[in-house]
Amino acid sequence: xxxPDVRKSxxxxxxxxxxxMPMLSIIFDRLATACADNLKHLAVSPIFYSLxxxxxxxxxxxxxxxxxxxxxxxxxxxxxxxxILVGLDRDFVFTMVEVLLGADGSEPPVEDARNFxxxxxxxxxxxxxxxxxxxxSSFALVxxxxxxxxxxxxxxxxxxxxxxxxxxxxxxFLLQALNRGGEMFLIIPQSVLNPMRQxxxxxxxxxxxxxxxxxxxxxxxxxxxxxxTLRAVLEERTLTLGEIADLKIGQVLPLDATPKSRVKLExxxxxxxxxxxxxxxxxxxxxxxxxxxxxxxxxxxxLAR
Numbered sequence: 001x002x003x004p005d006v007r008k009s010x011x012x013x014x015x016x017x018x019x020x021m022p023m024l025s026i027i028f029d030r031l032a033t034a035c036a037d038n039l040k041h042l043a044v045s046p047i048f049y050s051l052x053x054x055x056x057x058x059x060x061x062x063x064x065x066x067x068x069x070x071x072x073x074x075x076x077x078x079x080x081x082x083x084i085l086v087g088l089d090r091d092f093v094f095t096m097v098e099v100l101l102g103a104d105g106s107e108p109p110v111e112d113a114r115n116f117x118x119x120x121x122x123x124x125x126x127x128x129x130x131x132x133x134x135x136x137s138s139f140a141l142v143x144x145x146x147x148x149x150x151x152x153x154x155x156x157x158x159x160x161x162x163x164x165x166x167x168x169x170x171x172x173f174l175l176q177a178l179n180r181g182g183e184m185f186l187i188i189p190q191s192v193l194n195p196m197r198q199x200x201x202x203x204x205x206x207x208x209x210x211x212x213x214x215x216x217x218x219x220x221x222x223x224x225x226x227x228x229t230l231r232a233v234l235e236e237r238t239l240t241l242g243e244i245a246d247l248k249i250g251q252v253l254p255l256d257a258t259p260k261s262r263v264k265l266e267x268x269x270x271x272x273x274x275x276x277x278x279x280x281x282x283x284x285x286x287x288x289x290x291x292x293x294x295x296x297x298x299x300x301x302x303l304a305r
Contacts, residue, residue: 018054018169021193021200027138028054028171031186034134035173039127043099048176052183060164062187063087063156070185071116072159073128073152075135077192079145083161085187086131088124090116092175092182097123099177116154125152131184142199162189169193232275232286233264262289 018024032049039047063085066072072087088096094110097120116124132147139145153159162168167190175181193200235257263286265273271294275286 018056021197022203023142023200024054024169024171024193025051026203027141028173028186030141031134031138031171032173034137035131035184038130038134042130043177044102045099045104045177047099049184050174050176051171052174053172054169056167056169056190058164059160059162059166059168059187059189062168062170062185063159066185067156068154070156071121071124071128071152071154072156073125073131074150074159074161075132075147076150077145077147079143080192080195082189082192083150084135084147084189084192085159085161086128086135087159087185087187088127089183089185091180092184093120093124093127095175095177095180095182096127103178121152121154125149128152135186142196162191166190228267230272231266232277233266234261234277264292 028051032051036047036049063072066087066089070087070089071093072085075084075086076082077084093116098107100123129149132149135147136145169188169190171186171188173184173186175184235255237253237255259277261277263275263277264271265275265286265288271292273288274290274292276289278285278287
């Protein structure tokens, strides 16, 4: 039987130091971004996530403020052989329900202390499932894992995934939408993070700070070979749907453009240059005259109305 690692035992008993795990902050920032991306296609109104705090405390103390005031999702990771907890407080759940059902924020927020309805619990479960996917992608920087939502709880006494005295890391996130918001909290037991301590101590952004000049030149050369379709616009006219429906084959549409009119050169519907039109060798040609200032063009169009 191998001898126990004394140094590991001392580190595990002393608790986790957040200062020695800078990678956690990066993971939590990625989680906030991923949560917003995963939910924005479900909502009409913009949704904003932001990391507000990270702390370490006993599991029971972390859950106590949310008793009868949150929905907790219990996730299981087979790779870690452990559970983590994601909670959504009452304001978070109510805000998500309004956002997903198309509210515009004109109604006052729900403030009555009542039990969650079945619709609110279903919305909370759907949101937790999306958050689980965001957690998987965020932790991929240091550990590949899959997270399965096993159950949801509204009683924090039933949401305990270990001894109440066990140490855990809690990250709190703010949700903002419809001029209101709520809080999401993520609780990870120390036993889950201990095996990843070495990976979490190094900042791994996936980006190299050393540039390779040859690689840069090759990338630049390949980018310059990219084919781009350009479109020359002599004139644009606005027609009503009725006028378009009345168009006949062979009908001539008069244009106000003249041989001296400038032509707009576009690429992917983005205006690029003003050009002069001419002829050479029996074909129409364009000579670039001026770069289009999109901001100036926009202001000129607004002031002309």
